[in-house]
Amino acid sequence: MLTRIILLLLALVLPASGFAAQSPAPASASRIIVVGGNSNYPPYQFLDKYGQPAGYIVDLTKAIAGVMGMQVEIRLGDFGTILKQLDTGEVDVLEGLSFSESRAGHYDFSTPHSIIVQAIFARKGTPKVQGLDELKGKKVLVHRGGGMHNYLKEKGWERDLVLTDSPRDTLEQLARGNCDYAVLALLPGMHIIREDKLENIVPVASNVAPQRYYCYAVRKGNAELLAQFNEGLSILKKTGQFDEIYNRWIGVLEPQKTSWLLIAKYAALVVIPLSLILAATVLWSYSLRRQVAQRTESLSNALAELQRNQQQLVQADKMAALGILVSGVAHEINNPTGIILMNMPTLKKIFRDAERILDRYQEEEGDFSLGGIRYQRVRQEVPLILDEIQDGAHRIKKTVDDLKNFARKDDEARKEPLDFNDVVQTAVRLVDVATRKFTTNFSARYGAGLPPVYGNVQRLEQVVVNLIMNAGQALPDPSRGIEVVTSYDAGAGRVVLKVRDQGTGIAPEHLQHLTDPFFTTKRESGGTGLGLSISANIIKDHGGDLGFESNPGEGTTVTLSLPAAVAGGKNGQ
DSSP states (O other), rough: HHHHHHHHHHHHHHHHHHHOOOOOOOOOTTTTTEEETTTTEEETTETTTEEEEEEEEHHHHHHHHHHHEEEEEEEEEEEEHHHHHHHTSSSSSEEEEEEEEEEEGEEEESSOOOEOOOOOOOOTTTOOOOOOOTTTSSOOEEEEHHHHHHHHHHHGGGGGEESSSSSHHHHHHHHTTSSSSSEEEHHHHHHHHHHHHHTTTEEEEESSSOOOEEEEETTTHHHHHHHHHHHHHHHHHHHHHHHHHHHHOOOOOOOOOOOOOOOTTTTHHHHHHHHHHHHHHGGTTHHHHHHOOOOOHHHHHHHHOOOHHHHHHHHHHHHHHHHHHHHHHHHHHHHHHHHHHHHHHHHHHHHHHHHHHHHHHEEEEEEETTTTEEHHHHHHHHHHHHHHHHHHHHHHHHHHHHHHHHHHHTOEEEEEEEEEHHHHHHHHHHTTTHHHOSSEEEEOOOOOOOEEEEEEEHHHHHHHHHHHHHHHHHHHHHHEEEEEEEEEEEETTTTEEEEEEEEEEHHHHHHTTSSSSTTTGGGGGGSSSOOOOOOOOOOOOTTOEEEEEEEETTEEEEEEEEOOTTTTSSSSS
């Protein structure tokens, strides 16, 4: 097992370091790079109903081409044919190929962009199995040329395999009763079951084989082209585009907590003094003495606001210094954390395999100790320890990523006129899976005839997603509801979004701190206190406002307002 891990690491590192056995022609920015892929492997890569390439890796390839300035032609077809075209040079790079030791002898692999989890599928009512070993000697459906086909061939199971043309063909044959079991990747399998309505098929076991690392692959020695794709992947991860594409297709949705340092109450720094000055002016005609008193009060308030503003500037300077510190140490923290996360599934599998051997040894030799601890206690506590290590590593990575995003300044985000209803509808679709877990009573109403707003669609989607996820997390049980409503306030010239929840509400003393950086009431569940601060900053950058109304035990209403776009102006200005 150690040898396999070392070979895997070498295969992932050496292509990026420039070592090559041979030197195919380097990728030129002036020529079209032909990128091949599987036409029937949803949601990673497939042909849509119009015959056009679509899927997670297809969008990833297009994004890499955009940031690297490459011209690409994406060619999807039969996997075996595309693989042969890579060998002959008709295709320059495969956008999805599972890493294996045998393939590493013929191809160079990029850093992984996906991890493929393999599963066993069966018809409902078929006896359940726990792993591949229970399928030995049975006829099993498997996709010809796929990662599991090669894996099972190496295990000597070839004579028991019933080969199919694609993952979809695999499940269709299983549904018709041709064999009792099929082995294929879990995510494509679930996607096909849902899209084709194969209601009699269910996964009966997952993680049944070593996780397959899904990478870009080139012919052996084409280091320059591979380096471009590796660099493009790195850029997408740093800019957040990688996560956007991943969440769009794979559906792993968590509250997106990227960052900006801004507090919504900054608006009050201008509104309050101006209101006081206006009030003093109105009262001028009644009494000079009252006018003087009003102005004195106004100056006192302005001085207090100035002092508070100075304190906030000092805090902003501290946060700028924190950003420099975070950017310097985040890489050093993420590297060892990534190693822990990558190796922990292997350690868990090793311990599960070792348990059977140790159990037999205990039956034969009696109770014994490991590291000074009785084996029965080791057997109970080691899996918990491994889970705690993995959860801790995930927490470290999440916190570091949040801090990196919070420290990053992005003044160049493109803004354009857009339909705010489209923004909200997209956000609602993105959190559909999560909201169905939070509540059975979700509703959305979109106002008709809303004028456009001027903004950045990705940033505004991020804010709406964050508000809906916060509303869902506030619900004590799924019977409580969430309501999303858009409208237009013609008098104020503003497009308005209201997100109402029937949750536990917010304590009055917490309302004024909701957009403070690092303020959170969900620290125990992993909250970092950056989500609403980021959202308020984004809305402020768009010339809008974010307000909160809440009664403990009755729920919360968040009101987001943006200026309507006007001809010849931006953000209504």
